Amino acid sequence: MGFAEAMATDGYARTPVAAVLRHAGVSRETYYRLFADKADGFLAALDLVSEVLIAELADSVDEPGSPIEQAISGLHRYLALMAEHRAEARLFLVETFAAGPVAIERRAQVQRRIAEELARVLGSSSDDGRRSCEIIVAAVGALIVGPVVADDPGAILALEPTISSELRRFHAAGLFD
Numbered sequence: 001m002g003f004a005e006a007m008a009t010d011g012y013a014r015t016p017v018a019a020v021l022r023h024a025g026v027s028r029e030t031y032y033r034l035f036a037d038k039a040d041g042f043l044a045a046l047d048l049v050s051e052v053l054i055a056e057l058a059d060s061v062d063e064p065g066s067p068i069e070q071a072i073s074g075l076h077r078y079l080a081l082m083a084e085h086r087a088e089a090r091l092f093l094v095e096t097f098a099a100g101p102v103a104i105e106r107r108a109q110v111q112r113r114i115a116e117e118l119a120r121v122l123g124s125s126s127d128d129g130r131r132s133c134e135i136i137v138a139a140v141g142a143l144i145v146g147p148v149v150a151d152d153p154g155a156i157l158a159l160e161p162t163i164s165s166e167l168r169r170f171h172a173a174g175l176f177d
Contacts, residue, residue: 001026001046002020002021002024002025002026002088002089003020003023003041003042003044003045003091003151004024004049004085004087004091005023005046005087006019006020006022006023006024006091007087007091007095008086008087008151009112011095011098012042012095012098012099013098016038017031017037017038017041020038023086023131033136033155034062035073036116039099039100039102039103039106042091042095042099042103043099043103044100045091046091046092046096046099046106046107047106049088049091049092049162050092050107050110052088052108053078053081053092053110054110054113054114054117056077056081057077057078057114057117058076058117060073060074060077060078061073061074061117061121062074067121067122067123067171068122068123068168068171071118071121071122071167072164072167072168074117074118074121075140075160075163075164075167076160076164078140079156079157079159079160079163080157082144082148082156083153083154083156083157084153086148086151086153086156088146089148089156090149091150092107092110093107093141093144093145093148094145094148094149111134111137112134112137112139115130115133115134115136115137116130116133118133118136118137118159119133119176122171122176123176123177124158124174124177125177126177128175128177129175129176129177132170132175132176133176136167136170140163143159143163144156144159147159
């Protein structure tokens, strides 16, 4: 993805549209036929990354197993995607803050959708249970920012055992009920 690759090194603020054009392999004319400006192109890239992420997570939690096993399957897929597609992970997790309030709100909407799906999988019916799911999603996002910025896929994947263990512990304690 041209936007994600272009920003992987210099970030949103320091990446000119010309760099996006080079990475995407499109002309300036084509770009501006599709997008009003850099922010508009970024939002389209963010939407695409978000749609793929939501679809991948939905597929991963529909596998057989107990609710907590399904949730951990989703976590595994999320971390694997972030490790495999680090430029897109950076776009989603880091560069949205540089791209401004509209991008930040779109990312927050995606996180809410992920938390809602986690709550569905875990059978969280109470406000407290749903809030626990929101906290887990936010915490996982915060934990992987450092490894994403460091471009360290091993460190992203290394988070799984600890997060899985905490998910199991929280589930056993009834925090998702």
